[in-house]
Amino acid sequence: MTGQRATQETDLPTPPPAPGTSRPGGRTARTRAAVRDAVLTGLVEHGYPGLTVEYVAEHSGIHKTTLYRRWGNLEGLVVDALDLAGEDSWTPPDTGSLEGDLRALAQTTAASFEDPAAAAAPTAFVAAAFQSERAADALNAFYAQRFARCEVIVARAVSRHELDRRTDAGALVRAVISPLFLRLFITREPIDGTLAAQSADAALAAARAGVFNSPAESA
Template sequence: MDQPSRSAGTVRPGGRTARVRAAVLETTQDELVEHGFHGLTMDQVAARAGVGKTTVYRRWGSTAGLVVDLMTELANQSSPHTDTGTIEGDLRANALSVLGAISDGRLGATFQAVIAAATCDEQAAHALRSFYLRRIEEWANVVDLAVKRGELPEGTDGAEVIRAISAPLYYRLVVTREPVTREVAERSVTRTLAAARAGAFVVPGSGG
């Protein structure tokens, strides 16, 4: 998983529909950062974005609909995986990108608000899951490349490797509320890479 743009307001330029969507999504993110999911209201988003309430209700339907579209846009803005030429370099780049995202005042607050929403709203949970599955799938490619180069065993599950990199960071962010530092990110890479090289992520029956 890597760091998308800090703001959904960088939606690609286009006609009036695209401009309305950009304004609404940026405002949705502003409201999430300032008030959290439970403080998010359709009327406030419409007023702050300068868009008619009827338009917002017709297009997004609910606050959960706003969150779903916001997460979709943030996923679309995310950069492709890094290719440093080594699995160690690629996994470090992934870990530091995750660290940068969750440490950013705006983007980190957005993720925390949506994670909180996902505990009680199925649409928010679906949006969050879709976002992370897309990013995991993208970064799993670096593991596949490492297998081809002979750096990791055949049959290594790339998605599980990427999950293992970011899991300690999100645990500290969301569960224990401890500082998430570069040292924590680096340790996660070291431990995950050692386990991957030892075959801990090889899928049973894959022939690895």
């Protein structure tokens, strides 16, 4: 819920670290990966305000002229880094029960932020989204895709008669993750496995009570 560096002219990115990131082959992909890694490193070290095209050029080995020609500006580099994240092979957990799936999803999210080094890049992307409208749009698209992939969790639960077919999958998954993100990015409080389990269980109880049933189909 990111890379090897090239030293010659090659291309770019990925976003919040996600397991199973895949990179297509070829020179363009290597260039994109090199630039992506430089963007991630720069965001972690300097934040969005301190990141420059010059920094990306120096740390990726890609000439500044090429960066401007292919990505336009710094925003384009950051947006592409997020876009590439959506090309990974991540899939939601499949434990055999809705409770297990939601708990596993919450636990995985919490665990991904336990290591400060691993959490630095996704945190930097969130910060960039507060300062760049294009970065915000890209981050929104990234998580929208993640939530869409999680729809299968609800589909399986419906097939097992664990949930009403009217359940809004996106609303349920957001309810699982939101308490964690509130602490991570707003109140800056620590999160752990206990909080993850509580978040999942609360969302599950609400779903079973019909809180997330689609209004359009509830009549």
